[in-house]
Amino acid sequence: MSEIVPFRRPGAATVPDAAGALRTAPPSLLLPDAPAIVVGARGVTWVTPDGEVDLLPHDEAAWRLRHQNVILAHARAVGRRLRTDRMADPFDLLELYAFVRPARFCLPTPKGLADALGLPAPGDPEAEALSLIDSARALLSELAGNNQPEDGAGRGRQPHERSDPAGIGWFMGQAGWPWTPSVMAALGLPHGPGDGRARRGPMVWNHLKEWQAEAPEPPPGHVPVEPAEARWRLAELVGSGHGVEPRPQQADYASAVSTAFTPRDEQGVPNIVLAEAGTGVGKTLGYLAPATLWAEKNNGPVWISTYTRQLQQQIDKELDRLHPDPSVKARRVVVRKGRENYLCLLNLEEAANIAHTQPAYATAIGLMARWAAATRDGDMAGGDFPGWLVDVLGKGRTLGLADRRGECVYNACSHYTRCFIEKSVRRARKADIVVANHALVMVQAALGGGDDAYIPTRYVFDEGHHVFDAADSAFAGHLTAAEAAELRRWLLGAEVSGRSRARGLQRRVEDLVGGDKVALEQLQEIRQAAQILPGEAWAQRIHGGEVKGPLEAFLAGVRAQVLARAPGVDNPYSLETECRPVAEGLVDLALDLDAALLKLAMPLEKLADRLKEMLEEEADELEAETRRRMDSIARALKRRAQNEVTGWRLMLQSLKDETPRKFVDWFGIERIDGRDFDTGMYRHWVDPTIPFADTVGTAAHGLVLTSATLTDGTGDVEQDWRAAHLRTGTVHMGGAALRAAVPSPFDYASQTRVLIVNDVRKDDLGQVASAYRELFLAAGGGGLGLFTAIQRLRGVHERIAEPLEEAGIPLLAQHLDGMDVPTLVDIFRGEEDACLLGTDAVRDGVDVPGRSLRLIVFDRVPWPRPDILHKARRNYFDKVAGRKGFDDMITRLRLRQAFGRLVRRADDQGVFVLLDPMMPSRLLGAFPEGVEVRKVGLAEAVKVTRGFLAPDDTAR
Incomplete structure (x- = not known):
């Protein structure tokens, strides 16, 4: 390290601790005494602390990195470009940026860092390398400048800080984070914060705001939005920008879309608008105009559904026009995604506990804690979570902290009242606009409401040309090793100590069922029946080892048929083959598996029924959140039993009989980079918009499907619209859809x-x-x-x-x-x-x-x-x-x-x-x-x- 002139500010006292060591000191900038590097296709630009510049071949730079610390941006990307995963602890500027500026955006490049920090843009590799040093200096100066004088209890941080940078930084440093000396110097605590703050540092959940239970919302009204009203709201939205008047095409579009915001006249038949709007029309504001107006008039949310997270973010940003006050917008607009997209605080706590004994986790957990304390909503798939942080820290230590397997224990969790997911669900009930995605909307409709059994009545599907693909994923059935192993984890939890934080079904329901004999018997039956599902090391057994149980035996037979019949088995791509004619003996294996799965489906259904009975029997005793939790688990059990296990059974039975005409089945081996990843039987709807129409369509009162590319381009107008109806499923919804086509204003x-x-x-x-x-x-x-x-x-x-x-x-x-x-x-x-x-x-x-x-x-x-x-x-x-x-x-x-x-x-x-x-x-x-x-x-x-x-x- 090289000490730069102290960053002096009045009030930064130097206080000796009990042993006489300095506990606080004037904040100072301590930059690493290390070269800065930038990797290019021709070589590596290497700038020493003395200012000498070299252009090194990749192999020589890779050798040096194994023996020397360097300053760089995105260590893993550098390692990939140099084809090495052996590196001395580098000073990764992205880690420092994530520490100093949690939940704030920057591009993960030297230029991106410079831009985010207000530094001059570097014009060549040498300037980029030098800019890394400037970026480090700027970040440490910012940390020092934001840090208020602290006392021993950690008081005095900025009002917006909900985490302790000194405690977290020291926690990370105890595990070897190379930036810790610089961070602690900037904080004026070069010898550490003391008083156990390193241990408490990652415990940011204690500082998060709790939600409060509220009465259920009444159903929305049915007051229509007239076309003229939609135009008026559009003018309000557009005018709140830079005084620009709405374009005629945009106003025509808003008028057409308003048809979906009128009362429906027949049960199960929504008012449908198919609206194609060319690029530049401004369709986002065009449909937000009637949507926001309907929500205000009827006290109910409109769900805007997209296919990509980029459009979710764009829609969220557009709504700043209507709600410039962030506190008001937070109440009126909610971005919703599936549970697997949000940080689970219980997972974060358990990972933090592991990090105390396994230092390799400390850097990731420290940075995740800093983000968790600063995030708007805990969303790790967009929002304010830097996507590059997944690659920098690893999926297991970032996305792996989400509830990705449905293991939530709901109000049995000590973090339930601070949970990001629960906050999002509750805010969505009272919001005007919920910005969701196609997958979540379809799954919730299929399950009768998802997290809170709430099904909206008004939807706008932007990127409507992707409804077909989204429905294809949502309503497919995959009887594969990976899917079955996931079900085993959901039912049995972690079976190998230290390998997983997975919580099994028994842990999730044991406090609910108490000493109920019937429920406990069903739990025991489920545990026994779940043993047929693939466990640890299933891949080795299916690929030629001694299989365990009927499911692994069936999958081994499937794999053998695929390898025997699929073309190109030696290439790195996934393989597939038709199910019929079924290889000899495979039908018998399928029937054996069908019988075993029946023994799993029955207790799952019975436990779900028993939880429903307990809800009725103990109606006068159960708290509201406990009732919600029991209902949610009961529905999850039903879904697993009926949609998953029974769906698998129907697939197996068709091998003996015949595949229904509405489905297509096949056997496949999934490969990633040439490595076998999964094996199984697959079933998809030939037309997946049929279940989309049966779930979303029948429940909706109004439905907008819009895109710049809804119709086909044959030149035959009727045929082109016919393609739009087929791709979106409106042909299965009854009634006539209003067609609207607004051309692009671009030349x-x-x-x-x-x-x-x-x-x-x-x-x-x-x-x-x-x-x-x-x-x-x-x-x-x-x-x-x-x-x-x-x-x-x-x-x-x-x-x-x-x-x-x-x-x-x-x-x-x-x-x-x-x-x-x-x-x-x-x-x-x-x-x-x-x-x-x-x-x-x-x-x-x-x-x-x-x-x-x-x-x-x-x-x-x-x-x-x-x-x-x-x-x-x-x-x-x-x-x-x-x-x-x-x-x-x-x-x-x-x-x-x-x-x-x-x-x-x-x-x-x-x-x-x-x-x-x-x-x-x-x-x-x-x-x-x-x-x-x-x-x-x-x-x-x-x-x-x-x-x-x-x-x-x-x-x-």
Whole structure:
């Protein structure tokens, strides 16, 4: 460490403790005496504390990192790029940022840190390395400046602080966190805080606000929202920004959507609006106008559902217009997600206890504690949780602290009244707008309400083109080793000491059933029957060992059939094969398993029934929260018994009989990076919008399904709307849906260019990589490269990373950089000249206005993967539509979605390039009317790209 001049401030006293050691001192800046490094494709920029700069080869830098501490940003990403996981304890600036600024955003790069801290943007790798030192100095100065003089009890911190930075920092330092000396110096406590504060530091739950029980909300009213009222509210929303009047298209859209906010006339038949709004219309404010007005008039919430977390955040931000006061907005607007997305305080407490004896956990737990004390709502899948923190600290020590397996003990938990999930559920009951996601909405509707048995009456499904995919996931059945092992953990809890914090069913219900003989007998039956489910080391047994029980025997048989019949068993991709004809002996194994699962389903159902009986028998004695907990557990047991175990039994029985026509079954082996991850039998609805209509549709009074890409692009208006009805399930809901189509205000013909390159062989990866390189260079960065296969993405990245870096263009890549898609998109958005390579998830999740996204390159026509499920759906939907076209419909949708990323505001420009000469003309309806699609050679495509995207002072 090198001591910098003390950061002096009046009042920072120096006080000796009982042993005479200094307990407090003037805050000072103590920077690490270590080099700062930045990794590039060509090498590693290495800046010593004396200011010497070297460019080292990757292998030499990796060797040095094993023996020397360095200052860097994102140690795991650096390790991946250097292909090493052996590193001396580095000074990771992201860890320091998460400590000093918990629940605050920054991009996880040197430039991102500099920007967040208000420092000059570094322009090259040497400047980036030096900026890391400046960022460390700024963060430590901020910590010192925010730190008020403290007494021995830790009093005197900033009013907004709900955690003790000195206690947590010292707790982390006792386990070797390298930043602790710097942190403690900045806090004026170089010798530690003393008085047990390190032990108490992570216990932030004690400082969180508790919720209070309140009376149930009455059902909402039925007062309609008139079109003129929707227009008035829209003008209010738009006007609260910068005095801008609502656009005519936006007002027309709001008027149309208001139809869903009128009383329904027939049970089970909602008022439906299918609304397609082109990019730039402003559909978010368009539907929020009637939605917020209906909520206010009827004292009931409207649920806005999205497919991506990015849109959830965008909607939440838009509502600042209506509720600029954060305290008011917190009451009126709630972001809801599934329980598995929120930090569980009991898990945090147990992890903190483990960290006291296992130091490897201390850094992660300390940073999670700092975030837990500062977070708005405890949401770890978006919100104010930095996505990069998962990669920095590891999934198990971040996302693993959520209730990911339904193990909540509800009001038996000591943290129940401070629980983030319970707060969210309660706030949602009283909110005007609940911003949720498709998966949560569908699961809650299927289960009769989820956490609190509440089912809304009004929904808006934004990104409505994804309703089909979301329903496909929500209503599928998977009889696999991983799913069955998860059920075993839910029922039996942790069976190997120290390996898991899982709490079994008995722990969750034992205080509820007390000495009830019937319930205790059912619990014992469940424990015995659950032994058939896969336990520890199931993979080794299924892959060729001695299997235990009928379920592992069945799965071993499934695996054998897949390996015997599936093509390409030696490739790294997942495998699948049809169930029929069933291999010899497998039907008998299925029937044996069916009988064993019946013995599990019966006591699950009986225990659920017994809990319901106890609710009635002890109605005059049970507290409200205990009643809610018993009801929730009873419904969870019913769901596990009926939807899961009985669903598995029906799948097994069909192997002997016949699969119902509404389903498609197959056997599969799931692989990740070439490693077998799961094995089992899969069942999906051929048309998953049928159960969506039966659950969400029948319960809703009003339903809006909206997107910029609802209809197809065949050119036949009626046929294009027919596709929208099929994809959203409105054909199964009865009644007539109101159709509304509002075109984009953008001039795509002048703002975009669409090029199909006809002289690059798409099966020659060298040619494909060269095309990406030259196009990205021609655009000067700002390019999004989309791929239909991960292997092709990796091959292109390997070939183009170095030449792009030489040109000053950073290259990001999904599946290679180790960060989640939202974080990669954030970096891409924040660095104007960066390029990003990705697959479907990037295509659907990108919202990047401005020059940061000015070029899209698709490696080939994105035809749907011809797997067993797709084959069944193609046959079904082609028959329903009376013509072939299911493949074309999906492909046009993917192209439309990709093209729609280019222009997000009126002054955007962009080029769309497809490297596939086999693009059929019937798919050109994916592009807006008036846009010229040119088939050109690569050289011409590069010329057009450079000319169209050149700066203003360059001749075009």
